[in-house]
Amino acid sequence: MGGRNPTCCRCGKLKERIETTYCRACHAMRVRQWRRTHPLTPEERKKENARSFARVYRKRGRLRQKPCRHCGDAKSECHHPDYARPLFVIWLCRPCHLRLHAAKRRRQR
Numbered sequence: 001m002g003g004r005n006p007t008c009c010r011c012g013k014l015k016e017r018i019e020t021t022y023c024r025a026c027h028a029m030r031v032r033q034w035r036r037t038h039p040l041t042p043e044e045r046k047k048e049n050a051r052s053f054a055r056v057y058r059k060r061g062r063l064r065q066k067p068c069r070h071c072g073d074a075k076s077e078c079h080h081p082d083y084a085r086p087l088f089v090i091w092l093c094r095p096c097h098l099r100l101h102a103a104k105r106r107r108q109r
Contacts, residue, residue, distance in 0.1 A: 050086035054078055057087060068093040 008015050008023035015023045057063040068076045069090055078089035
């Protein structure tokens with residue numbers, strides 16, 4: 001078990017996932033409390049909604065993962081060039097995705 005505690009540090013109930021600190025109920029409560037004091041901006045909400053929409057479609061098999069568009073690596077993640085179109089994604093591996101955002105930041109300076 002690697003020294004991880006199988007119980008929630010808040011309520012003491014058995015956790016569903018050992019690698020987390022809280023059980024699902026306590027984690028959800030903690031996120032709700034945090035969200036009250038840290039509301040999303042309209043831009044952040046738009047991004048979060050697009051990511052959530054794409055995640056649901058991917059789980060249901062309607063959006064299929066493809067290899068990285070730049071290097072062909074099979075382990076890829078989605079990039080939303082336009083958050084208004086949540087199902088239009090570009091599949092990039094993590095290094096290529098980070099390079100894309102770094103280049104975007106450099107252009108904005």
